[in-house]
Each structure stands twice: as structure tokens, then as C-alpha cells.
Amino acid sequence: MVDVTMNAEAANHVSLSYWQLVRKRFRANRYGMAGMIGCLIVLSCALFSGFLAPYGAQSKDKAALYSPPQTISIIAPEGGLTWPFVRGFDEEMDPVTYEFTFVPSDEKIAPLRLFVQGEPYTMLGIEFTTHLFGGQDGAKVHLLGTDGLGRDVLSRMLHGTKVTILMAVMVMAAACVIGTMVGVSSGYFGGTYDLIVQRGVEFVKSFPDLPLYLALVAVLPRRADAAAIFVMFAAILVLLRWADLARELRGKVVAIKSVDFVNAAVAVGASDGRIIRRHIIPNMSSHILVWATYTLPEIILLESFLSFLGVGVQLPMVSWGSMLNQARDIQALTAAPWLLAPVGMIVISVLAFNALGDGLRDAMDPYSND
Amino acid sequence: MTALTPMKSVLVATVCSVALTGGAQADLLPPEKDLSGLEYETIGRGDLYDYRALDGYSEAPFLADMVAGGTLPPLADRLPEEPLVFKTGAMSDGIGEYGGVFRHVIGGRPEGWNWLAGQHQGWGGINMAIQECLVRQGPRWQIKAEDQTGPLPNLAKSWSWNDDNTQLTMTLIKGAKWSDGDAFDTEDIRFWWEDNVEDKNVAARLKAGSLAPGAKLEILDEASFRFTFDEPQSESLVERLAYIEGCPGPSHVLKPLHPKYNSEATYEGYTQAMPADNLPIPVMGAWVPVLHKADELVVMRRNPFYWKVDETGQQLPYYNEMHFRLSTWDDRTTQAVAGTGDFSNMENPANYVAALKESQSDDAPVTVRFGQRTLAWRMSLNFSDIGAEDDVDLGLRDLFRELDFRKAVSHALDRDAIGQAVARGPFAHPYSGGLVAGSSYFDSESTFYFPYDMDKANALLDGLGLKDSDGNGIRNMADGGADIEIDVIFNSGRNETRKQLDAITSQLGEVGIRVISRGLDKTNFETALHGGAFNAVLNRRNFPTPTRRSCYNMPIAGNCPAFHQEQDGKRDFLPFEEDLAEAYRTFVATTDGAEKIQATRDIQRLITENVYVIGTIQAPAALLVNRRIRNAHPGTPVYMFQWAEDAIIRERLWTPAEQQLDELMPGKIAEY
């Protein structure tokens, strides 16, 4: 959007600061805005999980084990439109293969209701019982099916958002900060410092992770606090993740530190800190962003593996990663593929975060044409 | 008092019996639905095979060609005087045709071929294929209860005791030869006993002095020998001479490498005398290993000197070649389903439905045969103080020793839900400890069970004074102590155990007990379990007969069971544990059938009534056998007296000519 009014008016035009420019450009970028909205949705899932989820994370529906997702229909069995409802299932067992098939039954219609009373949950220390939606008269609604113990997959996914997002963002942010600091300083200052730091990076990267995890399991105290374990393994994840970023940034820094504008800054007498802050890091930003969106799902999946080994998220906490462990055998995959729903959630979150990042990157790009 | 009507008298009797049991209010385990859907008959001991000379014999066609060409001695010279003859009546598909390949997949790797020195060849059927032993256990599953007097003959074709049971005289088959033509006789037995078992420097499977105190071997002639014992023994002792303890090795090859006969040899060198890459080796088994490609394949070819035949005189085995693909145990099941492997146990219930579905289609390569329910899982609470790290642990152990606590936990478990969580379908059945439902020794009248009843569970826990004093939803120890949190260890590689623990955690949470699930990797887990340093453990322990896996289930020695071991030589028995150990001793010592049965019943009652372990579920194991295999007898259990590889009698298996697979080394036999 080029302003082509006359100079006089142009002179009266308030010039925007860099960040104001960024904000303006960002708002114009539909992709980035979509991403931001997506991230906000995910965030609200985390904050308001108690309200949004029809059930608690551990509530069991004994009558529905490994039952498939229920589709919402608005066409009544007799024909004609009606208030949205779901159908309950009739279970049939094949006498030869013992396979269970679930047939939606017209006898078990459960209309959906908004703002139903359900299990109590706490938010900000206050107890509530209203849920966004649920079945009429307490009928069970499982929009994404149930797992082996009859727990609602949708509810668990929503409740798991808190733990997963919190941990993933924490770990990524920490790894990002450490990786950037180490990588940039190593590349910028060079010399023996660089030599040694890079060996440290290599040490971290080739660290025997599998034995480490097993050793962790072994040294865990018997009745360790769930929160303490959570923090500890988040720390481990950080410690193993920053090295990749450090090495890549170092390479980039080495490349640009002899570039003109940096030399100019040096010539002018800018301090190292200022050069790093104002010149080097902004040029790293797109790389860091890509790394961040890539690392986010990696952390979540690594958390899944660690929970599987026993050093990850423990009951009563639930996370997307620990939900995925239920799908680790062929029976689960073929008979109950909806257990993989958290993958969908991961995809949405990562795409949203990525769109946000792309939008930011475009907005912050000093060379883009507008 | 008026005369009681029949109805009332039944009522009175019931009330009285309940009163007599001290209000134990213990239900009996409900009857299970058998999935194997099989009707098969049990047979008499002599119906499987016997030893006699037949009028004429025949051999595999390519062997006959070799005899004609002069490169192999004639069949009559290769067979013993009275070979072992398998009876056709006991073969489910009758007399077989020669030819073809049998393909195993195993997860182990051959250590070396010197089994006398304790080396294994990879497990999964390969050990058993080459090690023929004095007596045999596997096929006993098919024998009627009245005939279950002891093991079946094998290399030892008969044996007898003297009057006071202090001498056991055994007779070997006469005239049999090793696969390289060397004679099999009592010299091999002597070498096995004196220079391996009794020689403390050799890590033989049968340890010196473990057969019976003061056991001595005396060679009588080239086919018979005698054991002499200090004290009277029973037929159960003969069971120790089966696989893997009583398997003689080729003395003609090993003597020159044994330090006693060769001053330059060392024991270290002796153990490594037959390294895994050095083939072929002489065996008494049906196939001889001729090729070993590390991490990939072991190929075995027919043994031309094998000493077993079928009733028409055909020398066994029917298969010319046997493969052992060196992979992983999980892969064994996958390959069986895909049809690239011929045999597998299936012990993870989660895969049953998928395998069943797969086997239904007409061109499916595999059949799925369920056996009885012999897989059983249980949670064991530690009754000793071993490994207790603090007062909380000590408090927990005291709590575990309370019968009411164990009953409460049992009442809190919804075993149907646990079973469904592991595998959807009718596979799982509640288990309350003791012998499994599929065991031939199982007696439902003696199996008590504390079913799912939250009210009872809560009442019992309240009765123990365990209230939730700090209002966090978890009960506290008496006197307002710490929260009751039980850390349960399990093998993290076992997914079905993990699923059960998830369910248990959820269910016990509802009665106010917090379970902390701690998965340990296999070695860590086994070490912790064996050391007895844990609070609670959830694992799978089969209990098919009183003499199998006894150390896992009964306090018969200082370190049995794992959840109640001696500490510094001392152990505080729970009231019934002494009786349990006594019942076991009775079972082993007696030869009277009725006494044995009563002892079994006592064992079952004591374990289940006192909730010695908190059983969760029991499930059947299944055998996956390739469709083209014949004579794989329906009903063969995965593990009863021995693993299925032994029970299925592989030398009797065959494939019709049109379905036979191509051999990798047609026409070859081992060349020494």
C-alpha cells in the first residue's frame, strides 16, 4: 500500500515505528491472522477445558468401551429436520472372530443440549458444573469415541491441551533462548570459545539419549510428585533440544558477521551487544521461527515416547502424548483409530502456530514489498 | 421342630456352611467359556508311541539315492534295534509324506552348540530340535489324568525303581547312533554325568547335587545305568531328566576338548568348544544344523541316523529341512500371520482379533488355535520389608499383610473392565490367583474369588481405619499418616500389562488408593523383582501345574515367592503360608493319585481364599500354525508341561507334496 499523496500531506503523516509497522502489516496478512485465531482457539481450549469438555479426563463410561465417534445428525429417522442429536450404538460380536462392530441405533437417540449440568470442575479455584454441550438428561455423547476404559477421547484431548501446550511452549521457548544465545555468541565471537562451545554442542547432540531415559526411570524416587516429574522431564527435553538450533545459528552468524551492515555497525563503534541485538538476531528470526514450528511437534512426540517409558506425564495428568500411547499396538490402530485424534489436534496447533509464525515473519521482514 | 422341606434344608445347609467358613463370604470363580471350542480326547500313556522292531523300513527318497550311490550306509544299519514308533492313532492327520521345509522364526541368537556346558542355541524351538533328552515332558498334555504318573520315555526307553525307591535303573534304546554315525551309548551318559554335571567347573544345566542328595551314577552295560540315592525319591525326580537338564551330548567330540582328558584344554576353551559358526555338529535330534548366518538364518537338514519311525516304517522326520530365521519374538507372530513363518505363540491378547480376522479368509496362510486359558496376570503386594526405604514403605508392607486389605483391593477391581481394556472380546476371564483355569489340575470348587463390589471394598478399608484425613480424595494410613500411595512396578515393554495397570489405577482411585505406575525396562524390572525390593508388582505369571513355576507362586524356598523373600535368613510367614508350603511338599513326595489331587486342592484354596496374590485376568494363548502343516494336533497348549515346540512333536509334522516349499539345500545332509 504505497501512499502517493502529495508531499505536504506526506509530511503530516505520522511515521510509524518499526513495531507499529509490523503490527499493521501483520493485520493485513490473512494467513497470519488465521494463524493467530487458531492459536487463540487452542489457548482457550487449554484455559477453558473444563467448560468445553463434556466430561472429565478420567471419567469412565462403562457401557462404551472402544466405541467409535458419534456423528451429529439433524435428519430424524422418520425424515425431516430436527434438533441435532447423536445415535448410541448397538454392539455386536462376531461369533467367529470375536470382533465387535458398532451399529448406530435409532432406539438410542440422544439429542444434544447446550450448557448442560455435568461433572464439577474447577477453574481459577472456583467450582463449576456447567459444560458447553452434552447429551439430554445425562445421555452420553462421545463425539470422538472412547478408549479402552470408556473415557471420552474429546474430553481427554481438551484437558490434555493444558499440559501439552504448556510443556511444549515452555520447552521450546527455553531451548530457543539457550540455543540462540549459545549459537549466536559462538558464531560471533569465534576463536577458541567457538571451538569449545561447538564441541559442547556436539557432545549434547551425540548424548546417549535412550540410556539416559532409562537411567532416569531408575533414579526416580518411588513416590515422586507428578508435578516434579513433569518439570524434570521438561528440563531434560530442553537440554537435549537446544543444540541443533545453536549449531545452525552459529553457521548463519558466521556467514553474516562479515557482511556490510555489520561491518558498518562495527566501524561506527556499536557494542557487541547492540550489534547482536539490532543486527544479527533479526536476521535469524525467520530461521528461529521455522525451527520453533518444527520443534513443537517433535517435543510433543518425544513426550509421548517418554511417557511410554514412564518418565513423562503421569496420572492423573493427561497429555496428547500420553494419549497416543494407547494406540501402540495393531489392535488399537485397526479397531480404534480414533485414539489417534490427538494427532489431529497436534496438526491443527502446529499449523496455527506456523501460520502465525509465517505471518510474523512476513510482517517483520525488512525487505518485503509494501 | 417341624421337618425341614428339601428347600429349607438346602437353605439351612447353605447358611451353616457359610457360618462354618467363618463368614468368609468368598464367592467361587464363575465358570469360564472355553474358546478353543475343541473336543479332543485324552489318550493313554502308551497310545502315543512305543519301541519295537518293524518288518520293513523306508527312508526319504534322496537318502535312498545316497545309499544306492554308496555315500550313506543302508537304513537298517542306521536305525536302532527297536526304534521309537509313533502310533498312527494319535496322529491327527495320519501318516505323512516326505519332503518340504518347516520355518521357525526366533528372537534369540545361538550362543554356541555345546549345550552340555550350558550354552543355548537361541530358544524358540531350536534348542529342543537338536537336544534329545532322556525323558520327555511336552506331549504329556494329551494324556489322561489317571495316566499322568510321570514323564514319557525318550532316549531312555524304560526305567524302574527298586523296592525302597533308592535306586533308579534306566535303559537306553539300543543301537542308536549320533548323526555322524558314532554309537549312542552309556558312555555318553557317563560323560554327561561325571564330566559335566558333577564337574563344578562346567556350567551344566543340571547342577551337581541338585538331582537328589548323594545321587551317584553307575554304568551297568552299554545300554543301561543306575542312579543310587541316599534317601527314597519319587517319580517326580525323573522329570528332571527331561529337557533341558537331562540331555546328553556327543562325548566322542567333546571328550578330547575336556580338561580331564586333555591336559592342554581349559574349561573356558571347553565351553567354547563348539562355537556358533562351526557347523555341522553331531546331534541325536531329527535335524542337524548345517548353516548359520549370523543375525539371519540357521538351516538344519534331516538327520539320516534319526531313531524314530512311523508305524509304516518310514524313518522320521517328514520334513527335509528346518529353518530358524533370526529375528525378534514379536516378528515371529507377524511372520506367522503373514505366512512367512510356520509357527508362533501368540500371547498378547491385543492381537487376537486381528489374527483371527486374518485367518478367516480362504487364502489365509495361517490357522489360529486357541488353547485353554493359561496366561494369568496378577498384582503381588510385598509381604516382606526388603527394600523398604522409609516409614511409609514399612507402613504399606504392614498393610499388605492384612487379609482385609487384600480382599478390599480385590473387591475394588472390576476384572471385566480390565479384561476388555486389554482385549475387547470374550478372551479374558477373572483370575484370583492359584492354578489357571486351563490347567488339568484346576478345581473350581477350591477357587475362591472376591468379585467387584465397591461397597464391600470401602467397608473393609474403613474397617481398617484408613480414612481420608486430609480430604484430598486419597485415604491415609491409620492415625492420620501419609496418603496411601502404592508404587507398582511392571515391565514397560509389555503393553498388555500397562493397559491393566491403567485400569487398576483408575479403579483403585475410586476407593481412595493412589497407584503410581512405574514401568521399568526388562532387565531393571527382572532385577528388582528377583531382588524382592519393590512395594507392588503387576506381571504375568503362569501357573499351569503345581510343579511348574512353583517358585513364582508358593513359598517353597528362601527366595520364593519374589514378593515374600527371606531377609537375612528370616521370614515372617503369614498364617497360611506354612500350610501352603506343606501342601506343595505333599504333592511332590506322594505317589498316590488321590493324595496328589487333595494337595492340589489345598494349594488352590489356600492361595485364593487368602488372596495371596491379587489376580486380575487370565486369557488363553493361541498357537499360530501355517495352514499347510499337518499333524499339528488341535488343542496343543502353548505351555503346559513344556513349550508347544516340544508338545507338538515336530518330527511328526508333514506337508502334502503339492504344498511343500522349496528347500534351500535340496539333497544335502551334514558332512562331518
Next chain:
Amino acid sequence: MALLLYLLKRILVSIPLLIGISIVSFALVIAVPGDFVDSWLSQTVAQTGLTHAELQDQADAMRIKLGLDKSLAHQYFIWLKGIVFSGDFGQSFVYSKPVTEVIGLRLPRTLGLALVTLIVGQLIGVMLGIYAATHQYKLGDTLATLVAFFGIVIPKFVMSLVILYLMAYVWNSSYIGSLYSPEFILQEHFSFAKMWDFFLHVWPILFISIWAGQAYTTRMMRGNLLDVMNAQYIETARAKGLSRGKVLFRHAVPNALHPVIMNMGGRFDYMVKGEIEIAIVMGIPTLGPLILSSVTERDMYVLSAIFLLISGLLVVGNLLADFALALLDPRVRRAEFSKG
């Protein structure tokens, strides 16, 4: 001369790194309860029905023979001594063979697979990245982004299980769980039929690894290319009249390739570890499953040797990548070799 000095410095500094890694591997294995003899014991008890008590003497003797009764430091120094003075990396407890043989058997195929994955994956990643960047915000970009993301987001064990299920249960494929069909196992010499057989067995590993491996490169390439395409020298080149294609491939891409190459150096350890999940699920004998089995069975020397190998590969890989970068990018050359 500066180059050689640099090389020497790198190597010298890498030695403590390698030693450090080997110490850590050793220490971690010993830190976990249970040693190889315990693993052997539980296996033997389960298979034979003998009890722990009956096997105790044998177990004790085995411990002494394998040196497992000595302290960590003692065992480590014996091992180190063996490596330095005789090139002997110890014995594998599980296989009763020298460690070099056990690893040596699996290494070529693992490296081969990894190399193919690396090259093909990076190529695909670069192409997809270029495509996405040149079609920014259009359908092409979205599709490429999705393909890239699904590579990262879908857990590898899920992908492996799905393929395994299809191969075993649906297709009844006979190419499962090993590297070769039996007839080729016996064949010693190379032939195209044998290579094709190998491919039929390992294609799932390649497929999943490549899909997962290209993801980062695609995203990185796209991001960097977008950065570069907005740079002034690109505008200049366009202004000069160069075609889009020439601008793209002669000026933009080489600059954007920078971090990709940097990253490739770090991929060397992935070569060895990377497909561990897939290989375990599919039962294919590469180094990945060996890592897992040596950890669970406490086959110490094999494990330490593998991690030594990994860090060695990493060092070499990073060195190569740094040199490649210096070759490609004159700015790097100046920076690396003029300053100290």
C-alpha cells in the same frame, strides 16, 4: 596451512568429546539396576524353568568372567586400554562375539539406508521448499506445507504400525522382518536381484524416514528462500533482466541452501539412530534395534561402542559440513579462516 592447522585443532578438541561420550555411556548403563547377567538369568529362568537359586553359581561365575564384578572405573579403563592399544572394543555379551564384528555386520546396511534417506530426503526437501516458496500462500505452498508437516507430526511408530499391518495382515507380504529372502541369504555375491530383494524388504524404512526427514528441510528451505528472494541483490538481478529461473537457481537457492548444508552435518548421527523406531516395529536388523536391545540387556561394550561411533560420525559430519559451507559461501570462508 591455515586449513591444516584448523583441521588439527578440530581433531584435537574432538578427542575429549569422544572420551566424554564413552564415559557417559558406560556410566549410564551401570546406573540402571541390573547387568547383563541379570538379563541372562531372567531369560534362562523363563526358557528352562530352572530357578534363580539353581542358576546362582553359574551367574556368579559369569559375572567374574565378564568383569562385571569390578567397579565402573576399572571396567572402563580396561575397555579404553583395549581400544587404544589393540583396537579391541570388547566382547558382546549377547552374541559372544567381538563388538567390532557385531556392529560391523549391521553398520554397512544402516549407513547405506541412512545415506539414501539423507540424499533423497534432502533433495525432495529442497525441491519442495523451492516450490512452496515460489508459490507462497497459493495452493502449492499449502500442499507442500501439509506434506512436510505430516512427515513430522504423525508419529513414526504409527506409520510403521500401519505399514506393518498392511504388509502382514492385508497383503500377506513375504518381505517382512528381515533384510533378505532366504534364497538370497545364502547368496554371497552381489547381484541386482539381491539388491531388489533388499529394497523390497526395507522400503518401509526408506519411505517413512524420507518423509519424516524432508520435513525440516522443506520448511527451512522455504523460509530461507523467501528471505533471500526479498533481498536487494535479487531485485538487482531481476532488474538486470535475468529470467526468473536463472535468478532462482543461480542466486537465490545457493544462498538459501546455507542452513540446509549446515544441518546436514548434524544429520550424521541421525543416520545411525534415526530409524530406530521404524526398524524396531518392522523387525529389521539395523543398528537402531541393536541400541535398544543392548540397553535392555546391558550389553555394555556394544552400547558404548555404538555411541562412540555416533559421536564420531557427528564430528566428521560437522567437519565436512563446515568445509562444504566454506567452499560454497565466501563469507564463511573469510570468517572461518581469517579470524583465529
